[in-house]
Structure formats: C-alpha cells, structure tokens
Amino acid sequence: MTALRITFCIFSCICVAAAVPVGIFFEWWCLIPVVAAGVFAMLMFGAKNGFSRPKKEIRTDFMNSDEENEQIRKNDDKRETK
Numbered sequence: 001m002t003a004l005r006i007t008f009c010i011f012s013c014i015c016v017a018a019a020v021p022v023g024i025f026f027e028w029w030c031l032i033p034v035v036a037a038g039v040f041a042m043l044m045f046g047a048k049n050g051f052s053r054p055k056k057e058i059r060t061d062f063m064n065s066d067e068e069n070e071q072i073r074k075n076d077d078k079r080e081t082k
Helices: 002-048 066-081
Strands: none
Touching: none
16 A cells, blocks of 8 residues: 555656646646646545545434443444344
C-alpha cells in the first residue's frame, strides 16, 4: 500500500505542476489536470486507509437500560452474520 500511496502522490504533484503551463497556454483547459490531481489525491487517501471504510461504532441509546442495549447489540450481531 505504501508504494501506491507514493505513486498517487507523485501523480498528483505532477498534475498540479502541469496545471500552470496548461493554464498559461490553453486557459480553461487547466481544469483537466486540476481535476486529475484531485482524483489522484483521493486515491492516495484511499490507499492510506486500505480502500476500506472504518466500521461504525455502536451508539448507546441513553433512554434504554444497559441490559436492553446489550440485547440490541446481540440482535444486531446476529443480523450482520446472516
């Protein structure tokens, strides 16, 4: 994953550097390398997280008792495993 992060970072920097000359000569066409830099930056951050979303934390309902919350968590675990 580290190699992907470094590669996407380099591509992103190259796109940002290319935006200036493209903008000087072709005006609005400089948005293409800027958008490409954004895409490579998002891929870099995705590679940093291993292309997976973090698991949501279970929030406790404060209106229920501890026993009720525990029962709800057990029922949620059973639904996720099916």
